[in-house]
Amino acid sequence: VSDSGRSSGPTGAGDSDPGYVFDEDTAVDQVGPGEWSATVSSRWDVVGGAPNGGYLQAIALRALGHEAGLPDPVTSTAHFVAKPEHGPAIVRTTIERRGRHTTGTARLEQGETTVMLLTATFGDLADASGPTRIDGGPPHLPPLDACVAAPDDDALPPIVRRFDARFDPEGIGWMLGEPSGDGRIAGYIRFADSRPVDGLALPLLADAMPPPVLNMVPGIAWVPTLELTTHVRGRPAPGWLRAVFRTRLLVDGYLEEDGEIWDADGRLVAISRQFALVQMGR
């Protein structure tokens, strides 16, 4: 039994009902100064049996958020340095600077192996005051009932069942062997168990849809993420999020994937960029 819902940070970072899968699977227990135990679950595996990178980032952010004492991980970057195993892990946290913005690092370790390095700066978006100018808006999507859910197929990786996602049909040609050529995947998304989305979950949401490069090149086997940065820009209202992910610049197998996530009220809640590599299949 995890304590993730109860021992959250002083300002509420990570507060939520421990009955949710996300909270169970990102639970951390303090075992020493700056040392937290965690368990890497298989319930967030992507194709090939590897845990999703955004999921690992959320584990580390939960531990670091406990130490930071500020609710919103306004910018966090993870470098994925070794393939994680399912099972026990240790998160080692260090707070480097406290203030209006608090910055710290976290290292996800399994045995002698460092799996992921995270640096994050926390703030309090409720205290943000300054000008707002938005050039753009939520992604244009067909109505919810014109979008397409993932098939109910046990052969799909477990992460698919963690979300209720409805994809813009324009972006899923690759699933049918007809990639559109346009590196865009977009749709509506929420947790399958209705867990509210907060700043801890947004980096996971930023890595939760299939890579849009699948629409650009046929025959891709895997798109390992080397680095993922997410900026949390707002606290989501309840309801469906709208998300869009784009890859425009695939050069010699390296690519960026840029994401935007907007809430049900049409407000920006996160942007993300990852640096990844395509591995071609046979």
Place this chain on the structure above:
Amino acid sequence: VSDSGRSSGPTGAGDSDPGYVFDEDTAVDQVGPGEWSATVSSRWDVVGGAPNGGYLQAIALRALGHEAGLPDPVTSTAHFVAKPEHGPAIVRTTIERRGRHTTGTARLEQGETTVMLLTATFGDLADASGPTRIDGGPPHLPPLDACVAAPDDDALPPIVRRFDARFDPEGIGWMLGEPSGDGRIAGYIRFADSRPVDGLALPLLADAMPPPVLNMVPGIAWVPTLELTTHVRGRPAPGWLRAVFRTRLLVDGYLEEDGEIWDADGRLVAISRQFALVQMGR
């Protein structure tokens, strides 16, 4: 006298003529295992007398590049946690994982203060093999001689004199007190002393133009960077680079600034994103 041009990494990261200002001012000397001495110069100061963030990132990348043994910092993220002083600094480096991609961290310290935290993954873009698909291209710019150089004015901050930049007139209305409303600044850029641009310098170039948010809101005093991530995507050909920086999403004073840098042959060489904050003047 610095050794920056001579004691570079085994694969040539940072190799260059020590006569260039950039190389002099990012020189590091190993003083212990994973410990490098450096000097923060005033020659890269921005408005307000603070050293440019991309410049600090280049110092740390030079030290880490010596240890990494791979030439290209394909993705690097700096968190700026305290205002740096001019003068001596120590860079502490740790290599976390070696392989086709090598990841390490660097910490820029001055006395008891940690100024900046960096995590970077190095690779070798000459060995990259994989598909290329480009949606877009270099920024549309007027011809070079229709673009505008910074005025030769000693009141401008020192960093202005480190570069030869020619700005698209569309993006400099803010200088004349007539911000266009469009968060875009673009132009041609190279080092003023013709120092070739490499992967070490690209994170600095990604932070070298004025913030495009100046075109969106009048009365901004300062735009401190909290975090800057640069992906090095290619090795620049000699000649003018074309760069474009955009801010689209300014929310309660927080913003992203997205950059693209293309070389004289029309090839992508870097993309960047920073997370920053506007501070309004009186």
